[in-house]
Amino acid sequence: MTAAKLDTPIKGVHHGAFRCRDAEQTRWFYEDVLGLTVEGAVMSETVPGTGDDDPYLHIFFRMANGEYIAFFDAPNSADPSWFKRKESFDMHFAFEVDSEAELDAMQKRINDMGVSALGPVEHGFVKSVYMYDPNGIQIELTVRSDDHDEIFARERAGLKEELARWTSHTRGQKVQKFGAESVDKRGRVR
Numbered sequence: 001m002t003a004a005k006l007d008t009p010i011k012g013v014h015h016g017a018f019r020c021r022d023a024e025q026t027r028w029f030y031e032d033v034l035g036l037t038v039e040g041a042v043m044s045e046t047v048p049g050t051g052d053d054d055p056y057l058h059i060f061f062r063m064a065n066g067e068y069i070a071f072f073d074a075p076n077s078a079d080p081s082w083f084k085r086k087e088s089f090d091m092h093f094a095f096e097v098d099s100e101a102e103l104d105a106m107q108k109r110i111n112d113m114g115v116s117a118l119g120p121v122e123h124g125f126v127k128s129v130y131m132y133d134p135n136g137i138q139i140e141l142t143v144r145s146d147d148h149d150e151i152f153a154r155e156r157a158g159l160k161e162e163l164a165r166w167t168s169h170t171r172g173q174k175v176q177k178f179g180a181e182s183v184d185k186r187g188r189v190r
């Protein structure tokens with residue numbers, strides 16, 4: 001079985017961007033610990049588009065496939081509470097490696113650098129180790145299992161029915177919690 005045919009020109013991630021507490025501390029983690037390369041850096045006194053006065057440094061770290069993870073260091077607008085450890089259901093970021101040997105080697109390297117990398121956890125379609133970056137973001141390193149695509153294809157077969165069941169099962173709770181308007185398809189985040 002092959003992956004689903006796509007109806008979009010979107011081919012991958014250019015960057016995911018997050019706020020960091022300190023650019024140098026973040027560089028240490030992503031460059032020295034994980035081995036990414038810091039490539040792009042933009043410094044500005046004001047926010048593009050709005051012109052708000054919020055000096056910031058925006059840095060980009062390159063992965064082996066040319067995609068990036070990026071950070072904003074903007075102390076004026078930073079709220080210290082944002083940097084608390086975030087629950088994995090709320091936010092986490094997963095990097096992919098090619099083999100279990102690479103996953104094991106990375107886990108050892110990270111632990112040797114004094115960062116606690118836990119796992120591996122076997123998820124069936126992937127196997128992962130987990131750690132936190134200096135900004136409270138849970139970072140996952142993952143390797144696909146040999147039958148990753150088959151597992152996803154099997155799940156895809158019943159996905160629409162499963163989603164419909166889940167939606168009807170949880171809709172009442174969500175309407176009560178978030179309001180009917182918020183869970184409507186055109187619901188807006190306020």
Ligand SMILES: [Fe+2]
Pocket residue numbers: 092094140
């Ligand atoms: Fe994950």
